[in-house]
Amino acid sequence: MQCQCIQHFGQPLASEQRPDMTPTGTEVILEVVAAGVCHTDLHMREGGVDLGRGERLNYADRGIKLPLTVGHETVGRVIAAGPDAGEIDMSRTYVVFPWCGCGDCELCRRGDENLCATPRYLGIHVDGGYATQLRIAHPRYLFDIGDMDPARAAPLACSGLTTFSALKKLEGSYFEQAPLLIGAGGLGLMCIRLLAALGAQAPVVADIDPAKRAAALEAGAVAVIDPADPEVLQQITHACGGRPPRAILDFVGAEATAKLAFDALPRNGKLVTVGLFGGAAPWSLPMITLKSVHIMGSYVGSLTEFAELIEIARTGAIDAIPSTLFPLEQAEETLNLLEAGKVLGRAVLSPAAR
Ligand SMILES: [Zn+2]
Ligand SMILES: [Zn+2]
Known part of the structure; x- marks a missing residue:
């Protein structure tokens, strides 16, 4: 062999x-x-x-x-x-x-x-x-x-099982609105397909790479966002139907994406972090309390x-x-x-x- x-x-x-x-x-x-x-x-x-x-x-x-x-x-x-x-x-x-x-x-x-x-x-x-x-x-x-x-x-x-298991952590009311996915690599694209297969709303997808954003749209994303845009938070809220996304999946897991996800999260929102890019959490501790957010990891x-x-x-x-x-x-x-x-x-x- x-x-x-x-x-x-x-x-x-x-x-x-x-x-x-x-x-x-x-x-x-x-x-x-x-x-x-x-x-x-x-x-x-x-x-x-x-x-x-x-x-x-x-x-x-x-x-x-x-x-x-x-x-x-x-x-x-x-x-x-x-x-x-x-x-x-x-x-x-x-x-x-x-x-x-x-x-x-x-x-x-x-x-x-x-x-x-x-x-x-x-x-x-x-x-x-x-x-x-x-x-x-x-x-x-x-x-x-x-x-x-x-x-x-x-x-x-x-990539299939990882996204499936992450989505399982978001069932119920989290699916009443389009979720935000960060990262349109293998995991992000798989997640778009799975959301469709599960009958959930099509997601909004953020990625810094224009080719990956195009792939996300092709795969069924309802809108794509460039995280480098100075008005990125307003864009996300707009794309998610005028309200910030209650559910966010971070498929990158870098400091920049963790920050974006946290900033975009409304009160009582839920962030599931899946990516393993690397780095440390950039969140304000009082804001975790004040926003009463859920932050959890999901591995395979x-x-x-x-x-x-x-x-x-x-x-x-x-x-x-x-x-x-x-x-x-x-x-x-x-x-x-x-x-x-x-x-x-x-x-x-x-x-x-x-
Ligand atoms: Zn793997
Ligand atoms: Zn064992």
């Missing part, structure tokens, strides 16, 4: 040849068909995330072992299964739930493996999908994609949410976000394109692409 892996943090991915995988116990081996490329993969290659205030989260200090094959948005076909894996339909194509936990603790047993204190996320703690083969610990992580195009199904494992999603999302996606209700296929061997170049902000929608690696 072949994989594109991190041998040293801060250096380009390296191509490695390894022996073919063999499963034990409940393990399943997949032949990779499509592997989505996510911003988190850039952080992995870099070896950490900026926490703001001069602090940094270093993956090496967090026990992430190298070499590591990144990639957590994987679609593949089962080529082998261990003796305890049970019955698996080998004729199907599966998208893999990558946010695996220990499987044993209380959180894991209720399906919240993504919140497990000893995570075994694919492409982060254990080898992921930038490879021709992928090992998963148990068949419960496999979800049949039905008739979906693999390049379209792969991003559901991260649960197995139950993933099952629900795949069911919706299989009906065809979620329009595909634009995706571009790249050969697996070009993983490093693809990461560089993403880093330079030159990927619209999702980049997907495919061992079969040339």
Whole structure:
């Protein structure tokens, strides 16, 4: 098998040849068909995330072992299964739930493996999908994609699930008005599609990049906003129907976007922060109290949410976000394109692409 892996943090991915995988116990081996490329993969290659205030989260200090094959948005076909894996339909194509936990603790047993204190996320703690083969610990992580195009199904494992889980934190009255989304990258575009699939109002979308704003309009945003505009807050209120947005999703997670989101939030509004760009919170503490706002984080999603999302996606209700296929061997170049902000929608690696 072949994989594109991190041998040293801060250096380009390296191509490695390894022996073919063999499963034990409940393990399943997949032949990779499509592997989505996510911003988190850039952080992995870099070896950490900026926490703001001069602090940094270093993956090496967090026990992430190298070499590591990144990639957590994987679609593949089962080529082998261990003796305890049970019955698996080998004729199907599966998208893999990558946010695996220990499987044993209380959180894991209720399906919240993504919140497990000893995570075994694919492409982060254990080898992921930038490879021709992928090992998963148990068949419960496999979800049949039905008739979906693999390049379209792969991003559901991260950008799809992340936005779905974030939207789940905003149900009810928060959807009575158009929400504001900040960032029209893979997550933002996916969110526009999901809002439509869930029958919610089309969002207002803010992004500094005119090409991304155009993509957001194309995807169904009701209006787009340039955060660099000096009258940005008035524009947001106007675009949201004359009232500030009660619900804001920040898919960037930078100091500038956190500030914009907080300033745009009315009393009792809710900000769900999803992006991991980096930095520290720029909010005034008294204003959090005075505005009685809700600020919460949302990281990936649960197995139950993933099952629900795949069911919706299989009906065809979620329009595909634009995706571009790249050969697996070009993983490093693809990461560089993403880093330079030159990927619209999702980049997907495919061992079969040339
Ligand atoms: Zn991701
Ligand atoms: Zn656990």
